[in-house]
Amino acid sequence: MGDQDLPGVLVSGFEGPSGICKDHVGELQKYFNLITVQDLLENKTQVGPKIQAVYIWNRKPAIDQELLQSLPALKIVANAGAGLDHLDLKLIASFGVKVANTPQAVSSPTADMGMALLLAAARRVVEGHQLATSPDTKNFSTNWLGQEVTGSTLGIIGMGSIGYKVAQRARAFEMNILYHNRKRRKSEEEEAVGATYCERLDDLLQRSDFVMLAMSLTPQTQRLIGRRELRLMKPTAILVNIGRGLLVDQDALVEALQTGVIGAAALDVSYPEPLPRDHPLLKLKNVTLTPHIGSATHQARWQMMENLIGSILASLNGLPIPNEVLLK
Numbered sequence: 001m002g003d004q005d006l007p008g009v010l011v012s013g014f015e016g017p018s019g020i021c022k023d024h025v026g027e028l029q030k031y032f033n034l035i036t037v038q039d040l041l042e043n044k045t046q047v048g049p050k051i052q053a054v055y056i057w058n059r060k061p062a063i064d065q066e067l068l069q070s071l072p073a074l075k076i077v078a079n080a081g082a083g084l085d086h087l088d089l090k091l092i093a094s095f096g097v098k099v100a101n102t103p104q105a106v107s108s109p110t111a112d113m114g115m116a117l118l119l120a121a122a123r124r125v126v127e128g129h130q131l132a133t134s135p136d137t138k139n140f141s142t143n144w145l146g147q148e149v150t151g152s153t154l155g156i157i158g159m160g161s162i163g164y165k166v167a168q169r170a171r172a173f174e175m176n177i178l179y180h181n182r183k184r185r186k187s188e189e190e191e192a193v194g195a196t197y198c199e200r201l202d203d204l205l206q207r208s209d210f211v212m213l214a215m216s217l218t219p220q221t222q223r224l225i226g227r228r229e230l231r232l233m234k235p236t237a238i239l240v241n242i243g244r245g246l247l248v249d250q251d252a253l254v255e256a257l258q259t260g261v262i263g264a265a266a267l268d269v270s271y272p273e274p275l276p277r278d279h280p281l282l283k284l285k286n287v288t289l290t291p292h293i294g295s296a297t298h299q300a301r302w303q304m305m306e307n308l309i310g311s312i313l314a315s316l317n318g319l320p321i322p323n324e325v326l327l328k
């Protein structure tokens with residue numbers, strides 16, 4: 001534990017992949033007394049009442065009824081990231097606790113990641129790397145053909161801040177851009193990136209060479225891309241997912257990739273994460289997988305931490321909370 005006079009903030013831990021970012025601990029300790037879940041478990045009655053905020057990093061710690069009941073002084077749950085599918089917002093609100101997240105910090109790096117995956121899958125970068133570094137040079141070839149990005153059509157599903165930044169980037173690659181979203185963007189916003197609205201998802205799927213999933217996971221978007229939707233796509237189409245694994249029916253995706261229903265997939269997200277090591281997606285050459293690293297840059301992660309510090313301090317001081325998540 002840190003300085004006992006500072007406000008108590010619960011963090012998942014300091015160690016391992018689910019701990020908070022190691023480089024951030026010193027900065028956080030300038031403002032807060034960091035209390036780990038382990039500290040809380042070991043001494044619930046003494047530690048629980050000191051905790052005024054929960055700092056969620058890598059979707060940890062999980063917030064459930066039992067945890068909320070053990071934190072009587074809790075004011076805010078501060079979540080690193082844009083997605084909120086791991087939080088029960090109604091439950092948290094029922095305890096009078098606020099929620100904040102960090103949407104601005106993640107949108108550019110996640111859009112960059114979407115383009116990185118799109119380009120990698122189109123130009124078969126991972127397979128190419130394996131070929132170029134293989135001890136056996138007999139297959140080394142410059143007849144290593146992929147899909148042309150310039151002039152192709154990108155369909156973006158989910159035109160929030162991440163989707164829009166993808167469109168800005170895709171425009172520089174001279175792509176034709178279609179998008180589908182719950183709400184149509186203003187015409188000036190469409191014109192600024194040259195994006196055409198597709199009211200029908202099916203239209204977008206049929207017309208796109210690349211389909212990029214950039215929406216959040218909700219009960220309405222869960223498994224939005226299933227067997228039927230994959231069959232609407234072109235047999236050469238490349239599906240890129242920078243949203244959440246559950247946006248796609250993964251079994252249907254495996255089948256589509258194995259049988260040539262679509263060309264390839266590039267996924268930053270899956271379910272579960274990580275995939276079991278014997279999962280069929282891991283065996284397919286036409287799959288590029290990364291470990292949910294959309295926002296994983298030094299700059300974005302530092303900004304996320306600074307934003308969360310700001311939101312926690314504002315809530316503890318009774319000020320308007322930057323990036324507060326309001327219940328719809």
Ligand SMILES: O=CC(=O)O
Nearest residue numbers: 081082083106295
């Ligand atoms: O997954 C990343 C995020 O929710 O920002």
